Amino acid sequence: MNISSKVIRDLFPILHQKVKCRPLVYLDSAASSQKPIQVIEAMKLYYEWNHANVHRGVHTLAFRATEAYEAARLKTARFLHAKSEKEIIFTRGATAALNLVASSYARAVCKPGDEIIISEMEHHSNLLPWQQAAKATGAVLKYIPLQPNGTFSIEDVKKTITARTKVVSVSHVSNVLGMANPIKEMAAIAHKNGAVLVVDGAQSAPHFKVNVQELDCDFYAIAGHKMCGPTGIGVLYGREALLEQMEPNEYGGEMIEHVGLFDSSWKELPWKFEGGTPIIAGAIGLGAAIDFLEQVGMDNVAKHDEHLTRYAVERMKEMEDLTLYGPEDGRLGLITFNLKSIHPHDVATVLDTFGVAIRAGHHCCQPLMRHLDVVATARASFYLYNTEADVDQFLFALEKTIAFFQE
Numbered sequence: 430m431n432i433s434s435k436v437i438r439d440l441f442p443i444l445h446q447k448v449k450c451r452p453l454v455y456l457d458s459a460a461s462s463q464k465p466i467q468v469i470e471a472m473k474l475y476y477e478w479n480h481a482n483v484h485r486g487v488h489t490l491a492f493r494a495t496e497a498y499e500a501a502r503l504k505t506a507r508f509l510h511a512k513s514e515k516e517i518i519f520t521r522g523a524t525a526a527l528n529l530v531a532s533s534y535a536r537a538v539c540k541p542g543d544e545i546i547i548s549e550m551e552h553h554s555n556l557l558p559w560q561q562a563a564k565a566t567g568a569v570l571k572y573i574p575l576q577p578n579g580t581f582s583i584e585d586v587k588k589t590i591t592a593r594t595k596v597v598s599v600s601h602v603s604n605v606l607g608m609a610n611p612i613k614e615m616a617a618i619a620h621k622n623g624a625v626l627v628v629d630g631a632q633s634a635p636h637f638k639v640n641v642q643e644l645d646c647d648f649y650a651i652a653g654h655k656m657c658g659p660t661g662i663g664v665l666y667g668r669e670a671l672l673e674q675m676e677p678n679e680y681g682g683e684m685i686e687h688v689g690l691f692d693s694s695w696k697e698l699p700w701k702f703e704g705g706t707p708i709i710a711g712a713i714g715l716g717a718a719i720d721f722l723e724q725v726g727m728d729n730v731a732k733h734d735e736h737l738t739r740y741a742v743e744r745m746k747e748m749e750d751l752t753l754y755g756p757e758d759g760r761l762g763l764i765t766f767n768l769k770s771i772h773p774h775d776v777a778t779v780l781d782t783f784g785v786a787i788r789a790g791h792h793c794c795q796p797l798m799r800h801l802d803v804v805a806t807a808r809a810s811f812y813l814y815n816t817e818a819d820v821d822q823f824l825f826a827l828e829k830t831i832a833f834f835q836e
Contacts, residue, residue, distance in 0.1 A: 437725070440465040441814050451784030454819045459604055459632060459763045459810035460788050461654045464718075468657060471717035472710050482706055484683060498709050501716030502699070508719045509649065509666050510640040515698040516672065518665040519712050523631040524554035526650035526665035527598070529702065530627050531558035533675040534648075535596050541567030544594040546624075548573040548581055549796040550603050555629040556796070559598060568595065575800055578756055579606050583614050594624040601633035601649075605794050605806070606755035607738070607763040609633065616645040625671065631655055635722075635812070636762050637731040641666050653711060658718035662711030665702075672698050679704040730813050734762040737811040741820045750831070754801055763810035765792075768827075771834050773807040779833060783826035 438444060441463045446453050455463060475497065481490035483498045499514075506514040520526045535545065545559050545568050563570040573581045573589045590597060597619045602609050612628055619626040625647035633639060635656035641649050648671070653662035667675075677684055677695060684704035686694045695701035722730065738760045745751055750769035768776055777789035788808040791798045798804065809823060 438814050438816070440467070440721075442466060442469070444814060448784040448786070449782050452822075454783075454785045454815075454822045456809040456811060456815065456819065456823055457786045457788050458635075458812035458815075459655070459808065461660065462635060462657050462812055463814060464659065464714075465657055465721050467721050468659065468714050468717045472659060472714045475710050475713050480709075483709055484700070494709060497713050497716070498707065501712040501719075504716045504719045505664055508639075508723070509634075509651075509664075510642050511666050512642065513669060516666055516669050518667065518672070518699045518702045519707055520650075520663045520665055521661055521708065522654070522663035523629060523650040523652035524663070526648075526663050527555050527627070527629060528558045529665055529678055530598075530648050530650075530667070531562045532678045533702075534625070534671065535559070535562040535568075536565050537674075537676065539563075539566040539568040539595050542593065543568040544571050544591060545569070546571050546573060546589055546594055546597040548599055549575050549800050550579055550581075550606060550794065551598075551600055551796075552604055552629060552631070553793040553795070554631075555598055555600060555627075559596070562596075569593075573599075575797075579603070579754065579797060579801055580608060580756055581610075583611055583618075586611075586615055586618055590618050590622050590624060592622050594619070594622050596627060597624050598627035598629070600629040600631075601639075602630075602636070602761050603755070603797075604632045604763070605765050605792050605797055605808070607760035607765065608756050609759065609761060612644045612646060616647075620645070632761075632763075635730075636734050638727045647671055653715040653718065656718055657721055659711050659714035662708050662715050664715075669698065672702075675702075677701050677704065681705045683707070725813060731761075733813055734811055737815055737817065737820055738762055738764060740817060741809065741811070741824065744820075744824050745827075748827070748831070751827075754803075754806060762812065763808055765806045765808045767803060767806050768831060768834075771830070773805045775834070776807045776827075776830055779830040780823070780826045783822065783829065785823050785826045787823075 479493040481494045483495040502514045502517050506517045616626045627648040628646045630649050631652040634651040649666040651664045654660040681704040684701050752767045754765040773789035
C-alpha cells in the first residue's frame with residue numbers, strides 16, 4: 430500500500446472534519462493515534478454480531494468471540510516476533526503492563542540493597558511503578574545519567590548497571606526526545622550482570638518493526654491506542670520462563686484452574702494474568718490495527734514518519750526564537766520545541782485556531798523537563814496519515830503564532 434497516497438488518509442473518518450472552520454491537522458499521535466475504518470468496523474462487528482464472553486461458553490457466539498480474541502493474540506505475537514502466543518498478555522495498556530512486571534516480578538526478586546535501574550527520560554508510567562517496587566522491597570532506585578540534550582550514552586549504561594542490579598527498565602523511544610535507545614546493547618549489559626531488561630515500547634511499536642527476540646529484551650510493553658488500535662488495550666510480552674515463575678497480580682474468574690476454600694491454583698500462560706472478563710473488543714480492535722499496519726508495511730511507516738519529521742525539523746531550524754529539544758538527528762515521528770517567551774499552552778491554543786492539534790505540557794516526564802530546565806514544552810507528532818501539507822499548515826500556523834505574540 431502506498432503510504433503517501435490519499436487512500437491512507439481516506440481510511441481515517443475523524444480526519445474528514447474542520448476545526449475552527451479549518452481542515453483538521455492532527456499532530457498529536459504520540460498521545461493517541463487515530464483509528465482507521467477497519468478497526469472501527471472490526472469492533473462494531475463484534476458488538477453487533479459476535480458479542481459473548483470468552484473461554485466460558487460452548488454456544489456459537491462464545492465460540493466466535495473466543496476465536497477472534499485469541500486470533501488477536503496470535504497476530505500480536507507475530508507482530509512482535511515472540512516465540513509463542515503464551516508470551517503475550519493482554520492488559521489495559523502499556524502502563525498496566527509495566528505495573529504488572531514491577532509488582533509481580535520485581536517485588537518477588539528484589540531484596541534490600543539490590544538495584545533497579547531506569548533513566549530520567551522515562552514516562553511516568555515507567556518511573557512510578559519502579560519507585561513503588563523499590564520502596565516495597567528495599568531495593569535502590571538508580572538513574573542512568575543524562576547528557577545535556579537528554580540522551581544517555583552506552584558508556585554511562587555500563588557504569589550504572591552492576592552485579593547488584595536486578596531490573597533495568599527504559600523506553601525504546603522517548604516520548605519527548607523522539608530518539609531510540611540502544612536496547613540490544615543494553616540487554617547484553619543487563620544480562621551480563623544477571624539483570625532483566627524491561628522495555629517501554631509505547632512510542633516504538635507504532636513506528637517501526639519490533640523484534641523482541643533480536644532485541645533480546647525480557648519484557649516489552651505496548652499500547653494499542655498509539656498504533657491505530659482502540660483505547661484500553663495494551664500488551665505485555667514476556668519471556669515464557671519468566672512469566673511462568675511470576676504470580677498473578679489480579680485474582681478472580683477465568684484465571685483459575687482449581688478453587689478450594691483455602692487455596693487455589695492458576696491456569697497456564699497466558700490466561701493466569703487475565704483475570705475476569707478480558708478486554709475482548711479492545712483485543713479484536715488491536716488485531717485489526719495490526720492487520721492494517723502490516724498491510725501498509727512497517728518499513729513504509731518508518732520511512733514516512735522519518736521523512737515528515739526531517740521535513741519539519743529543517744524548516745523549524747530556520748525560525749527565530751525557537752528551541753528544539755533532543756538530538757540533532759534520529760528523531761522518530763515527533764518534535765518537541767518551545768518558542769521564546771511564549772508558554773507552550775498558549776502556542777497550542779493559537780495553533781488550534783488554525784485547526785492544528787499538538788500537545789503542550791510536561792508530557793508525563795517531569796524529571797526530564799527539570800533536566801532540560803523547562804516547565805513544559807510543545808510537541809508535534811506525526812504518523813502514517815499525515816502529509817507534507819499537514820506539516821506546511823503546522824509551520825504556517827506556528828509563524829502566525831510568533832507574529833501574534835510579537836505584536
